[in-house]
Ligand code: HEM
Ligand code: SF4
């Protein structure tokens with residue numbers, strides 16, 4: 001994935017940091033709004049330091065994958081030299097760490113530190129998809145698999161520490177055994193497997209095997225996780241990758257992961273290191289202020305609550321539409337017009353548009369079919385179809401075109417003047433509240449009458465063909481206002497980046513039009529009120545002066 | 550994108566979590582047990598007696614027909630009584646103070662398996678008098694009882710395990 005900055009609207013549209021002003025996104029459920037405001041502010045702060053194209057907060061899923069690969073690769077290396085028996089384990093880990101000079105020690109340290117990093121990044125990833133309202137409805141599969149992944153990763157962490165079979169492993173094994181013992185899975189008390197140095201084999205073995213096998217389960221889970229996301233972004237930008245890898249390597253050199261004294265079940269462990277990312281509550285369990293039963297109670301409630309969150313958060317009240325944007329309707333394919341060309345499928349960000357064998361005897365091999373439960377009602381397919389076969393409630397390509405024409409009529413400017421608007425602004429309903437800018441009574445635009453605006457579900461519906469249509473209908477300039485950086489709610493910006501080198505995709509992206517002088521793509525955050533107005537005014541002036549010239 | 554450079558603050562932001570990892574992956578350490586602590590673990594499995602046994606008459610009758618039966622059918626339990634076994638009554642005293650007094654039921658859906666005992670007690674190091682009584686708790690009081698009483702010296706952080714030996718039918722320090 002190599003992207004030329006000069007051709008990338010994301011990079012180009014964000015040179016300067018905008019001044020702040022308060023704005024809440026009304027499409028976000030009220031329960032998430034405070035968190036969403038904080039999230040967007042933090043993203044904005046990061047945008048300033050990283051630029052939006054390199055902002056790691058837009059690549060958290062990808063960074064999780066990166067760390068997972070590091071854990072997997074280093075783990076396979078360690079496994080080659082590891083002795084699975086409880087008698088040989090400690091010595092084999094010592095051998096890897098000390099006898100192999102630097103190399104084995106680094107692998108071991110990377111394995112530990114990347115796992116810890118995984119915990120941090122997963123938690124931020126989770127908070128981000130939650131507070132940006134990207135976990136409900138058509139995204140529930142990603143959320144629920146994500147929630148299931150958490151205890152699995154937790155188990156991997158604990159079993160990994162037990163493998164070392166040092167003093168820390170000994171306490172962890174015993175506390176974990178106490179916790180497991182609550183489950184009615186085994187008639188023999190589980191802690192009794194860790195009774196004496198001789199009796200330890202069996203559970204130790206089981207934990208070993210699971211620790212090695214589960215990463216492959218995790219791979220399958222990660223695949224399911226991304227199953228309904230077309231072209232998921234799984235590689236962070238190269239610079240970010242390099243810095244993360246180098247800093248993990250640096251940490252491994254400065255503070256290599258080492259074992260404590262070997263485990264000895266005939267004595268109690270005194271002081272031992274704690275990995276606060278994996279087992280922050282183990283000291284509590286050990287000190288008896290948290291009983292193993294309560295670990296299950298809290299864990300169970302937490303798990304159930306998190307799993308059900310997509311259905312617990314109340315839907316936002318429907319956005320009071322100011323333009324002609326109509327969302328929340330069902331997408332419909334008109335088979336009479338459909339030629340089975342797959343454009344709509346390529347355009348769909350959520351794998352909701354399928355192309356299936358023809359059922360109606362028309363002389364085409366395939367036809368499009370929408371899976372309503374996966375559909376985000378983003379409208380991309382409506383505009384992707386060159387045969388006007390897809391509609392979304394009242395939103396169809398011809399309705400869109402009609403609306404563009406009506407916008408360019410003099411009276412539509414709204415303040416009673418008869419000037420004909422020369423610039424059309426397409427505003428993504430999630431980027432900012434168009435009422436604030438274009439309502440004649442509230443507007444702060446210098447020449448509102450010259451600017452016609454329209455709310456759209458996402459800038460992904462503005463295809464190059466729509467830009468051409470608007471120009472031929474009489475518009476002198478086109479502004480498309482979308483969301484910041486890679487933060488498109490429907491993942492349009494992400495897929496566009498992923499598609500840059502993919503010439504086999506025939507679906508056309510708006511990015512083609514960005515170098516044309518009469519087209520401006522602005523990617524703004526909800527905080528960008530003043531600078532957005534200023535830029536629109538400036539563009540309008542530019543178009544006017546070009547026309548006069 | 551590839552020709553964009555990360556600024557110094559950006560690099561520092563990326564490195565910061567790695568520093569956190571460096572610290573919190575091991576520190577602050579936690580003292581799970583004080584030097585004075587030691588531990589007694591009572592852990593064993595034992596097969597208790599059946600709750601009901603065959604009467605003499607039932608046994609006689611059984612022996613009469615046994616010869617005509619296949620081997621695996623030649624067990625009294627198939628003919629009379631239930632398979633259910635007695636719970637184990639466990640009482641533990643430490644330095645004369647009763648710390649456990651409970652009945653542990655045999656495993657298995659029909660309570661016909663082994664009784665598993667696992668109990669542990671943190672104690673200050675030093676000498677402690679440990680007394681343990683176990684008995685099969687049958688309603689008619691006819692179960693077998695085993696008693697253990699010993700003065701045990703617990704060294705610093707020592708874990709002492711008391712087990713049960715089936716052969717000698719005794720509790721002993723492992
Ligand atoms: C091993 C752990 C995980 C990995 C490797 C991972 C990776 C990813 C990736 C690559 C994406 C696609 C990003 C994109 O291109 O838009 C994604 C999306 C998502 N993840 Fe995860 N994730 C993990 C854990 C979690 C967890 C724990 C949760 C929450 C409980 C979660 C919730 C989500 C949701 C809801 C989405 C959809 C977001 C969207 O469509 O924009 N993930 N994840
Ligand atoms: S883009 Fe239009 S014609 Fe092509 S498959 Fe989809 S609905 Fe049919």
Ligand code: SF4
Pocket residue numbers: 331347348349350351352353370374375376377378379380381382392
């Ligand atoms: S509106 Fe069309 S493109 Fe968007 S999710 Fe639904 S089917 Fe896919």
